[in-house]
Amino acid sequence: MxxxxxxxxxxxxxxxxxxxxxRTRRIKMxxxxxxxLMAYCGLDxxxxxxxxxxxxxxxxxxxxxxxxxxxxxxxxTIPFLGDYDSFKKSxxxxxxxxxxxxxxxxxxxxxxxxxxxxxxxxxxCAECAEFESCEKLTFLEPGHKDEHLRNLRRxxxxxxxxxxxxxx
Numbered sequence: 001m002x003x004x005x006x007x008x009x010x011x012x013x014x015x016x017x018x019x020x021x022x023r024t025r026r027i028k029m030x031x032x033x034x035x036x037l038m039a040y041c042g043l044d045x046x047x048x049x050x051x052x053x054x055x056x057x058x059x060x061x062x063x064x065x066x067x068x069x070x071x072x073x074x075x076x077t078i079p080f081l082g083d084y085d086s087f088k089k090s091x092x093x094x095x096x097x098x099x100x101x102x103x104x105x106x107x108x109x110x111x112x113x114x115x116x117x118x119x120x121x122x123x124x125c126a127e128c129a130e131f132e133s134c135e136k137l138t139f140l141e142p143g144h145k146d147e148h149l150r151n152l153r154r155x156x157x158x159x160x161x162x163x164x165x166x167x168x
Contacts, residue, residue, distance in 0.1 A: 042125060
């Protein structure tokens with residue numbers, strides 16, 4: 001779940017994108033840095049733990065500390081810790097949570113939202129007339145509430161005003 005701070009950061013990315021494109025009027029979205037961090041769904045990748053690598057770096061640090069402290073040898077003597085191999089497998093998975101952004105080839109390779117947008121040739125779901133009622137986007141609500149929808153609405157409004165031009 002994104003924090004209050006990341007909500008404002010996400011809004012700043014969208015505002016920056018819209019303002020920058022409004023100044024240049026007809027620039028394509030893909031030619032500015034902030035848009036590459038705007039996922040197809042409208043989320044701001046720069047606020048995601050996969051992009052910032054906060055979780056993966058913490059997990060890697062814990063692995064290093066565990067090796068230094070030789071925790072594997074004492075693990076069996078601490079019964080409430082459970083199975084070491086299961087824990088290590090989960091820790092390794094957390095260390096691998098790294099992403100460069102879904103529009104840069106990162107993210108979930110099975111993402112239905114990305115596949116749909118790419119199939120339709122959209123830069124974001126804001127180009128789709130059905131995004132407000134799209135069931136694919138409801139998947140994001142538990143962790144992001146309506147942040148993605150707010151961002152998509154802002155992008156759609158910017159496109160309608162001519163201050164943004166999607167490529168394609």
